[in-house]
Amino acid sequence: MTRIGVLDLQGGVAEHVEHLRRLGVCAVRIKKEADFEGIAGLIIPGGESSCISRLLRLYGLERVIYTHYAAGLKLWGSCAGAILLAKNIIGEETSHLALIDIDIQRNAFGSQLDSFTIEEKIPDIDENPIPLTFIRAPKITRLGDGVRALLTMGDYVAAAEDMQTLVTVFHPELTPNLAFHRYFCQKCGLDIENKTEQDMAFE
Template structure:
């Protein structure tokens, strides 16, 4: 199984290492040609505005958006989830807009507002959630969006068909269950 990990900016190496530890072949996506033959893609945390601009500059935006719309499984964490969101609560600019949710950027505050909590994730159980300048989902805009986890009544994980969007960073833990769940989505 070949997984592409967007590697233009942000915390991509941790995703790659975790997926490789589970037996997946990973390719770092740095240019359009790197998208060929992948069976899933990870959109990592980082800075969503920078990532969005680089996707356009590197001519990957349209290809990634089309692949996701056509069913390519995607795991999007933090900034990656912002890239997927159809609406941003506090920002008029959207990016890939394939996930019918409204996301509030930096909802938990700045770097000093970062925290870790153990909370249940549907189908997985208690999971250590690492939030770093994290967004959360303000609302779901389609009844087919499945809420997988909440923290303090805020939605922090959803699944919509082939898309898995998380406010937190599972790659920053030793717990591989989220990545295992993603790989099962591909199979």
């Protein structure tokens, strides 16, 4: 179980695969049930949550995710992925996978034009500030029991986790920084060396 899957239906797949590769982790593009074999974690990338949700159902992958989740698969949803994993989407009647007890508000910052990148220190993730890119990002507005905030910003939470699932409303895969990918791989039980980004750039 040393591989990490990236759900490859729509959205920012290649960027996650590249970040995992830079960490020396075997990344698997997940398109069908057989691809889940031997993965310790699954990244659900950013993109368009309604589109990814439709494709998940079309290809029968919701059931496969539930089965593997029940067997211990770790999950990370970035942006649209976080929306897909949330138990409750504000203003919508139904949720999608509903595997982490949070409320989330879609498109909470406005349109694509209101995208931005900031740097924040997130002590649980890395000792150095991490660049965070928000693109039509949601806001996490409630955390349920067993869910803890990794980054709170004013009136919303931007990153959170429970025992099995990590959610970020921003896109670590769109910056050169590897801290969130390293953290997720460690959450999945992978033995990631603590190499710096500079070390890896010269490999």
